[in-house]
Amino acid sequence: MKLKTVLGGKKLIYIFLSILIIIFHLKFRLLADIYIYIFCFVIILAAISWIVNEFWKSKLDKLFIDYPGRINSYKNFKRNYDIACVGGTQGLFAVDFTQQNDVSAFNWCMENQSLENDFLMLKNFFSILKKDGKVLLFLSPFANTNSELMVNKNYKYQIFLDKFLFTVNNNKKFYFRDWLVTNTLLRKKKDNLFLMSIHYYPILYPITIIKLFIEIKKRNNDLRTAETINDKKLKIDTEKRVKEFMNINSTFAIEKNKILLMEMNKFIKDRDLNLIIVIPPISSTLTNALKNTELNQKLKTFIHSAGILENSVLNYFNNKEFTNNSLFIDSYRLNLQGRKQFTTQLIKDIKNI
Amino acid sequence: MENNYILNNGVKMPSIIMGTTSFTSFRQMNEAICSAIDAGCRAFDTSRFYRTGGEETEKCLGIIIKNYLKSNSYLTREDFFITTKLAIPQLIRGSIEKDVIESINKLDTEYIDSLLIHWPFPDYFVPAYQKMEELYKKGLVKTLGMSNCQIRHFEQLFDAGLEINPQVHQLELHPLNTASETVEYCKKKNINIQAYSPLGKMLDPIKNNETLKEIANKHEKSLAQILLRWHYQLGFAPIFRSKSVDRIKNNLELFDFRLSEDEIELISNLNQNYKICTESSRCPGY
Numbered sequence: 001m002k003l004k005t006v007l008g009g010k011k012l013i014y015i016f017l018s019i020l021i022i023i024f025h026l027k028f029r030l031l032a033d034i035y036i037y038i039f040c041f042v043i044i045l046a047a048i049s050w051i052v053n054e055f056w057k058s059k060l061d062k063l064f065i066d067y068p069g070r071i072n073s074y075k076n077f078k079r080n081y082d083i084a085c086v087g088g089t090q091g092l093f094a095v096d097f098t099q100q101n102d103v104s105a106f107n108w109c110m111e112n113q114s115l116e117n118d119f120l121m122l123k124n125f126f127s128i129l130k131k132d133g134k135v136l137l138f139l140s141p142f143a144n145t146n147s148e149l150m151v152n153k154n155y156k157y158q159i160f161l162d163k164f165l166f167t168v169n170n171n172k173k174f175y176f177r178d179w180l181v182t183n184t185l186l187r188k189k190k191d192n193l194f195l196m197s198i199h200y201y202p203i204l205y206p207i208t209i210i211k212l213f214i215e216i217k218k219r220n221n222d223l224r225t226a227e228t229i230n231d232k233k234l235k236i237d238t239e240k241r242v243k244e245f246m247n248i249n250s251t252f253a254i255e256k257n258k259i260l261l262m263e264m265n266k267f268i269k270d271r272d273l274n275l276i277i278v279i280p281p282i283s284s285t286l287t288n289a290l291k292n293t294e295l296n297q298k299l300k301t302f303i304h305s306a307g308i309l310e311n312s313v314l315n316y317f318n319n320k321e322f323t324n325n326s327l328f329i330d331s332y333r334l335n336l337q338g339r340k341q342f343t344t345q346l347i348k349d350i351k352n353i
Numbered sequence: 354m355e356n357n358y359i360l361n362n363g364v365k366m367p368s369i370i371m372g373t374t375s376f377t378s379f380r381q382m383n384e385a386i387c388s389a390i391d392a393g394c395r396a397f398d399t400s401r402f403y404r405t406g407g408e409e410t411e412k413c414l415g416i417i418i419k420n421y422l423k424s425n426s427y428l429t430r431e432d433f434f435i436t437t438k439l440a441i442p443q444l445i446r447g448s449i450e451k452d453v454i455e456s457i458n459k460l461d462t463e464y465i466d467s468l469l470i471h472w473p474f475p476d477y478f479v480p481a482y483q484k485m486e487e488l489y490k491k492g493l494v495k496t497l498g499m500s501n502c503q504i505r506h507f508e509q510l511f512d513a514g515l516e517i518n519p520q521v522h523q524l525e526l527h528p529l530n531t532a533s534e535t536v537e538y539c540k541k542k543n544i545n546i547q548a549y550s551p552l553g554k555m556l557d558p559i560k561n562n563e564t565l566k567e568i569a570n571k572h573e574k575s576l577a578q579i580l581l582r583w584h585y586q587l588g589f590a591p592i593f594r595s596k597s598v599d600r601i602k603n604n605l606e607l608f609d610f611r612l613s614e615d616e617i618e619l620i621s622n623l624n625q626n627y628k629i630c631t632e633s634s635r636c637p638g639y
Contacts, residue, residue, distance in 0.1 A: 079627050120637075127633035130626065267638075270505060 087138025527553030551591030
């Protein structure tokens with residue numbers, strides 16, 4: 001239900017609720033019938049839940065209107081994209097295609113992504129790319145590194161994907177939605193309630209929905225900002241990132257991620273698409289702080305070990321053109337100006353591959 | 354209306370098929386199907402997961418055809434060609450025979466004319482097809498097929514060593530998406546094409562296309578008739594859908610005129626590789 005309809009129907013619902021409450025107080029109180037009290041309570045609760053549900057859903061529909069999994073109005077939805085980006089926070093803040101008129105691109109990068117989540121996004125949405133389209137995988141030392149699928153972060157996907165990977169006892173992976181449908185078929189009516197509770201997700205996931213709103217609001221604000229970080233904040237943020245990197249460094253080149261990257265590469269090739277790995281720039285302050293960690297070399301080794309050819313890698317890690325602190329909102333996320341500048345260069349480089 | 358394609362196992366498949374999704378009530382479906390049969394349509398496409406006003410569409414279709422046969426003795430079950438499909442959850446579950454028998458019971462028939470795999474769900478579609486072969490041998494299914502496949506899916510299937518080659522492939526085909534590579538491959542393998550969304554949902558680039566309008570005016574036919582005829586002349590069996598009795602009749606009147614080679618080419622040139630159905634969001638990992 002669209003937001004407009006929800007707002008439009010609000011008055012009626014308020015009137016309905018008011019009438020119920022009045023009846024509740026004036027008439028049924030005198031009868032002192034506990035069952036009627038309970039009945040009214042359930043009705044009121046259901047009505048409130050319904051309003052809250054519809055309100056959240058309409059808001060969420062608006063937030064994710066562009067995602068292909070959410071398309072109901074296929075008529076207006078674009079196909080045959082040239083480029084799709086997958087990756088984590090750095091990827092999200094690395095590119096801005098709004099002013100690139102000669103390419104159609106879609107940025108699917110999301111905060112807190114693992115490589116497995118990237119692959120999942122790709123599996124679900126790659127069909128909107130044209131043949132020979134390019135998949136840009138933004139590989140970052142600060143993300144993509146957790147080998148496990150971050151289920152607790154998956155509330156993002158429940159909104160528009162609703163079919164995240166589901167592992168069962170025999171270690172076979174199923175897609176959640178299909179697992180759900182299969183179970184519904186097997187158990188018939190029993191699971192319809194479960195199916196409904198998933199469909200009406202906000203009741204089931206109130207906390208995750210609130211978290212999602214806060215996260216997206218903050219993200220959208222960050223994406224809009226053209227501000228530059230001040231030195232003090234940059235220093236604090238750099239320390240934080242270095243610490244973060246040191247913590248995850250040990251798990252960086254683990255076998256599982258390597259295999260995952262190899263699988264991704266094969267998946268993309270089999271579908272007549274091209275994988276390009278992009279290592280986005282980070283601020284000069286952070287570059288200097290990470291000087292002794294051999295980060296760049298470790299990234300190269302990891303990519304190479306997954307069998308990715310060097311000419312499919314665009315490495316901007318130490319690119320002087322984009323390391324200027326004035327292009328960043330913190331130590332590793334580009335601001336609006338930085339993103340535009342970087343995107344223009346990135347598209348040029350992609351064409352030269 | 355006597356226009357059939359002969360499939361690679363000798364079974365006859367009508368050259369135009371009616372889809373059974375999107376009916377909102379049994380009454381509406383009954384009226385539409387009966388008028389289609391009256392107008393000469395003999396092929397119907399359904400699936401276990403289609404619903405008609407809360408009822409299973411397979412069941413509704415079974416009742417409608419059975420009732421029609423009761424009141425029209427000039428037709429028999431053998432005159433009809435019914436296609437149904439196995440959906441992803443059925444492939445995962447793996448009890449193909451049980452599911453097909455259930456479909457047969459719901460359709461109130463003794464066999465299914467064409468059984469397709471709805472989506473080539475990774476890791477599951479090949480074993481499912483092998484189980485379908487057993488049903489074919491038992492005579493429960495007259496033809497086997499795939500749906501929404503790319504060449505790589507067929508190659509996977511053939512590499513697994515098939516006993517019975519698919520006879521039918523159902524895919525999205527219309528002037529905005531001519532899928533020429535897949536079509537060529539199917540031709541080479543002697544697999545007949547069923548085309549869903551044959552009118553491209555009458556999206557603006559089709560509805561407002563001047564070339565199509567000119568061709569339609571020249572032949573004094575509707576745009577839908579021109580597009581369905583284009584499918585027919587290219588050897589495809591279009592699966593049209595409509596709730597309107599008049600439109601159904603109109604769609605089936607496509608055998609009294611012929612498009613020239615140039616006109617066929619002009620229509621084919623509208624291709625933009627525009628798929629209405631984005632496969633990977635329907636079948637993750639597609």
